[in-house]
Amino acid sequence: MNVLIVGAAGAIGAALLKRYLESPAVEQIIAIHHQPKGSSDSNLRWLDCDLRDERSIIRCAETVAAMGVPIHRWVCASGYLQGPLGGPEKSMRNIRGAKLHDDFAVNTIGPVLLFSAMASQLKVAPGLKAAFLSAQVGSIEDNQLGGWFGYRMSKAALNMGIRCLAIEAGRWRNEPTIVAIHPGTTVSNLSKDFVKQRKLPLQSAEHCAEKLDYLIEGLAVKGTGKFYRLDGSLLPW
Numbered sequence: 610m611n612v613l614i615v616g617a618a619g620a621i622g623a624a625l626l627k628r629y630l631e632s633p634a635v636e637q638i639i640a641i642h643h644q645p646k647g648s649s650d651s652n653l654r655w656l657d658c659d660l661r662d663e664r665s666i667i668r669c670a671e672t673v674a675a676m677g678v679p680i681h682r683w684v685c686a687s688g689y690l691q692g693p694l695g696g697p698e699k700s701m702r703n704i705r706g707a708k709l710h711d712d713f714a715v716n717t718i719g720p721v722l723l724f725s726a727m728a729s730q731l732k733v734a735p736g737l738k739a740a741f742l743s744a745q746v747g748s749i750e751d752n753q754l755g756g757w758f759g760y761r762m763s764k765a766a767l768n769m770g771i772r773c774l775a776i777e778a779g780r781w782r783n784e785p786t787i788v789a790i791h792p793g794t795t796v797s798n799l800s801k802d803f804v805k806q807r808k809l810p811l812q813s814a815e816h817c818a819e820k821l822d823y824l825i826e827g828l829a830v831k832g833t834g835k836f837y838r839l840d841g842s843l844l845p846w
């Protein structure tokens with residue numbers, strides 16, 4: 610089995626990469642990040658890709674195509690919550706266009722564009738399972754609190770992109786399973802400034818990766834186009 614991980618140097622992405630590296634079922638891993646974070650070897654190839662940059666995305670997809678490796682697992686573990694343009698908006702007063710553009714570039718446009726740029730190659734392998742890490746706060750129905758406009762809106766739009774990808778790819782000869790997954794609150798760079806008040810112990814990235822791995826392996830085609838919690842239960846869109 611060959612695996613591709615986007616955001617492979619993030620907390621959850623790196624923990625998943627470690628699991629796949631240790632798995633006897635995995636032959637080849639393609640690890641994608643802004644800047645490759647490790648050295649490539651015979652079964653691990655790091656590729657750089659900036660999800661804000663369409664040319665970088667196309668170049669990355671072309672490099673993967675040139676490798677000619679059928680891909681059986683495609684996991685997008687990249688994501689963006691705060692950066693130089695600011696953090697999550699507490700109120701509509703804080704909304705800024707540039708920050709919304711940035712949220713959408715990394716959380717929505719980049720992942721969907723990368724998947725579509727790789728589509729001709731992804732069609733080849735039977736049994737493709739593609740998981741995009743989304744977030745429960747991107748569920749429109751679940752939103753009772755408001756705030757966090759950019760992150761919520763960009764993840765809700767990602768969810769729509771995933772649903773569209775799943776419907777269209779459902780017509781491929783090798784029908785894949787394409788899903789959105791909420792990984793649960795997990796210790797990471799992305800979450801660290803927003804979990805200080807939490808009383809419950811946080812899930813480690815390793816624990817998250819273990820559950821994610823089980824969830825992905827247990828997915829079946831009839832579950833395509835859905836939004837899952839890590840325990841396999843469904844979230845409303």
Ligand SMILES: NC(=O)c1ccc[n+]([C@@H]2O[C@H](COP(=O)([O-])OP(=O)(O)OC[C@H]3O[C@@H](n4cnc5c(N)ncnc54)[C@H](OP(=O)(O)O)[C@@H]3O)[C@@H](O)[C@H]2O)c1
Nearest residue numbers: 618619620621659660661687688742744794795797799800
């Ligand atoms: N942790 C949680 O509690 C939680 C909860 C719900 C959903 N999620 C979702 O789970 C996923 C993984 O998050 P995480 O907690 O593991 O966060 P993380 O450690 O910050 O990992 C996210 C990764 O995305 C990368 N990334 C950001 N911008 C990028 C770009 N323009 N091009 C390429 N890569 C880029 C980051 O790279 P740099 O750090 O180098 O910028 C980072 O390695 C995300 O989609 C997140 O929204 C996490």
